[in-house]
Amino acid sequence: xxxxxxxxxRYRFFIFSSIKTELQTKFIRSKLGGLxxxxxxxxxxxxxxxxxxxxxxxxxxxIDNQYAYAIYLMSGTLGWSLFAxxxxxxxxxxxxNGNLLKKLVxxxxxxxxxxxxxxxxxxxxxxxxxxxxxxxLGHIPGVEVFWLPVLMVVNIALALGLGLxxxxxxxxxxxxxxxxxxxxxxxxxxxPIVYMANIIPEEYRNWLEFNPLIPIITGYQNILLYNHAPDxxxxxxxxxxxxxxxxxxxxLFRKASPEMxxxx
Amino acid sequence: xxxELHVQNLGKSYRQWGSEWRRMASWFFPFIAPREEHxxxxxxxxxxxxxxxxxxxxxxxxxxxxxxKLITGTTSPTQGQVxxxxxxxxxxxxxxxxxxDLTGRQNAYHSAGLMGYSQAEIERAMPEIKAFAExxxxxxxxxxxxxxxxxxxxxxxxxxAFKPDLLIVDEALSVGDSYFQHKSFDRMRQFKExxxxxxxxxxxxxxxxxxxxxxxxxxxxxxxxxxxxxEVVDYYNALIAEKENANLNxxxxxxxxxxxxxxxxxxxxxxxxxxxxxxxxxxxxxxxQVGQAVELRLEASIRMDIPNLVxxxxxxxxxxxxxxxxxxxxxxxxxxxxxxxxxxxxxxPFTCTLGPGSYSVSPALVSSDTHxxxxxxxxxxxxxxxxxxxxxxxxxxxxxxxAQFSISRQQEEYxx
Numbered sequence: 024x025x026x027x028x029x030x031x032x033r034y035r036f037f038i039f040s041s042i043k044t045e046l047q048t049k050f051i052r053s054k055l056g057g058l059x060x061x062x063x064x065x066x067x068x069x070x071x072x073x074x075x076x077x078x079x080x081x082x083x084x085x086i087d088n089q090y091a092y093a094i095y096l097m098s099g100t101l102g103w104s105l106f107a108x109x110x111x112x113x114x115x116x117x118x119x120n121g122n123l124l125k126k127l128v129x130x131x132x133x134x135x136x137x138x139x140x141x142x143x144x145x146x147x148x149x150x151x152x153x154x155x156x157x158x159x160l161g162h163i164p165g166v167e168v169f170w171l172p173v174l175m176v177v178n179i180a181l182a183l184g185l186g187l188x189x190x191x192x193x194x195x196x197x198x199x200x201x202x203x204x205x206x207x208x209x210x211x212x213x214x215p216i217v218y219m220a221n222i223i224p225e226e227y228r229n230w231l232e233f234n235p236l237i238p239i240i241t242g243y244q245n246i247l248l249y250n251h252a253p254d255x256x257x258x259x260x261x262x263x264x265x266x267x268x269x270x271x272x273x274x275l276f277r278k279a280s281p282e283m284x285x286x287x
Numbered sequence: 288x289x290x291e292l293h294v295q296n297l298g299k300s301y302r303q304w305g306s307e308w309r310r311m312a313s314w315f316f317p318f319i320a321p322r323e324e325h326x327x328x329x330x331x332x333x334x335x336x337x338x339x340x341x342x343x344x345x346x347x348x349x350x351x352x353x354x355x356k357l358i359t360g361t362t363s364p365t366q367g368q369v370x371x372x373x374x375x376x377x378x379x380x381x382x383x384x385x386x387x388d389l390t391g392r393q394n395a396y397h398s399a400g401l402m403g404y405s406q407a408e409i410e411r412a413m414p415e416i417k418a419f420a421e422x423x424x425x426x427x428x429x430x431x432x433x434x435x436x437x438x439x440x441x442x443x444x445x446x447x448a449f450k451p452d453l454l455i456v457d458e459a460l461s462v463g464d465s466y467f468q469h470k471s472f473d474r475m476r477q478f479k480e481x482x483x484x485x486x487x488x489x490x491x492x493x494x495x496x497x498x499x500x501x502x503x504x505x506x507x508x509x510x511x512x513x514x515x516x517x518e519v520v521d522y523y524n525a526l527i528a529e530k531e532n533a534n535l536n537x538x539x540x541x542x543x544x545x546x547x548x549x550x551x552x553x554x555x556x557x558x559x560x561x562x563x564x565x566x567x568x569x570x571x572x573x574x575x576q577v578g579q580a581v582e583l584r585l586e587a588s589i590r591m592d593i594p595n596l597v598x599x600x601x602x603x604x605x606x607x608x609x610x611x612x613x614x615x616x617x618x619x620x621x622x623x624x625x626x627x628x629x630x631x632x633x634x635x636p637f638t639c640t641l642g643p644g645s646y647s648v649s650p651a652l653v654s655s656d657t658h659x660x661x662x663x664x665x666x667x668x669x670x671x672x673x674x675x676x677x678x679x680x681x682x683x684x685x686x687x688x689x690a691q692f693s694i695s696r697q698q699e700e701y702x703x
Binding site: 033034036037040041044047048122123124125126127128129192195196275278279281282284285 | 310314315360363383389400405409
């Protein structure tokens with residue numbers, strides 16, 4: 024484990040330059056360049072807001088801003104897009120870089136780090152854009168915003184643990200690459216991002232407790248919309264689960280590494 | 288410091304697990320054994336000493352690429368071990384990880400980073416990378432606008448910008464134009480002179496002869512031969528024929544004069560006698576003079592009925608470079624319906640236009656233009672003769688050109 028980290032440290036220049044390169048290639052050949060990175064999640068917000076706000080906006084208690092639903096949507100989307108980007112890209116990470124892994128010697132752990140870094144940059148840009156929109160809508164988040172990095176760390180740990188494990192398994196069982204996007208769809212709709220948890224009928228509501236994303240996403244919504252600190256108890260449990268998952272993923276990754284190249 | 292490489296009992300097997308669950312269980316429970324093992328490399332041991340250049344040859348599927356992957360560490364061995372000393376640079380494929388939308392310079396940064404160098408080191412090497420690549424202003428243009436040759440040049444330039452202790456090259460140099468090939472070959476030679484150890488995997492026997500101190504022949508995942516380049520190369524050549532002709536045997540021996548004789552073939556037709564004669568007197572010669580009229584005379588005895596018989600000759604210099612070669616297939620003199628018991632005499636008169644030095648003649652009795660369909664008998668370096676310059680003006684090189692200077696002098700007149 025320690026060797027992995029020191030190898031990653033030796034390759035820090037490569038990791039940073041890869042993140043830079045990835046962003047650069049997005050900018051180079053399109054007119055709007057990097058704007059597309061934030062336009063995609065924002066357009067999704069716009070669609071949901073447009074379609075659903077009439078139905079749902081009345082049900083946001085204790086908020087008198089008429090754009091409350093849009094703000095709610097954006098808060099959840101900010102958290103979800105970070106999670107989804109890391110999981111989705113880790114899923115095919117080793118397969119996509121198969122040729123590189125076969126022909127060059129470099130610490131494999133650099134690959135998920137590059138993904139995490141570039142997802143973090145994208146997400147930060149999205150956050151800045153969302154703040155600007157909040158301002159335009161007349162909503163200024165409180166000082167609780169400074170809790171956001173904590174949420175991001177837990178979010179990244181959970182996403183990376185899950186994504187890395189799935190990415191390793193996907194090398195050996197390609198079905199995983201097909202099934203995970205479907206599961207991600209389910210997960211998205213089983214997480215209160217476009218709807219409020221309280222519209223779910225009482226008897227089904229405790230099923231939501233099994234969704235590890237909920238404390239994280241509600242944390243985003245608490246901070247950005249309600250100006251509350253996140254629910255630390257719930258978040259703490261998820262942080263522990265995420266840490267355990269990440270440790271398991273790294274162990275799996277280390278055990279599978281020697282055979283991985285032969286399967287690519 | 289020069290790099291060193293020691294490979295001991297190296298083996299690699301690809302495992303069949305039956306099910307992926309079984310495989311995954313084996314990561315955590317080592318006692319779970321695979322269903323089937325398929326060895327692509329087994330019991331390979333050899334060393335590369337500091338400053339030594341070793342060539343690796345072998346047919347497709349002999350295990351060369353697997354060996355390289357094991358040595359560079361992209362895949363891990365099933366058994367045995369690889370010990371490396373010094374900084375290793377491996378060029379298994381040129382232009383790995385190049386992004387077409389980035390400029391040559393950006394890609395150079397990126398792939399040098401991938402080799403593990405820091406920003407400061409790369410910045411220091413950048414002017415030289417640019418100079419060696421010779422792509423001019425294109426260096427700051429996106430790589431997608433490059434020709435494939437230009438891309439190779441940038442890639443090779445980056446890959447060899449940092450002097451390693453051990454350089455491992457896999458056929459990467461067989462691409463590109465001949466100027467680039469020369470240039471990259473020169474760089475390897477320069478590395479070698481500076482004491483860098485080299486391991487070169489190639490199909491070009493010429494490269495092996497001219498660069499390597501030693502060669503290793505891999506066949507079916509094992510080291511078949513490890514020795515001097517000419518020995519291994521000639522053996523390999525004979526081995527290619529064996530693939531097609533099941534009952535072929537190869538024998539090799541080094542003659543007293545230092546030439547290596549390699550004999551292979553199925554034996555339907557055999558060389559009984561090969562002589563170099565004076566074309567006028569008919570005397571046998573051990574040394575020919577530049578400009579002398581000589582004749583190669585070969586007697587072949589036929590042991591079995593053969594539909595087509597072709598004789599090929601190859602004349603080589605001491606370094607093993609082919610000076611001249613042809614066969615009776617190309618000259619449309621194929622002998623048809625040759626009967627068992629016949630003796631056929633081939634005579635080849637020519638003027639000795641070779642330069643002074645030692646040469647060898649390798650005859651081959653085959654059935655078509657290559658020795659791959661039927662190889663009745665092929666003997667490398669069967670006849671060795673010297674060429675001496677007695678009657679002609681002094682010249683160097685392996686060729687006596689019928690060339691004469693014509694000189695004219697003129698007094699320049701100055702206008703006054």
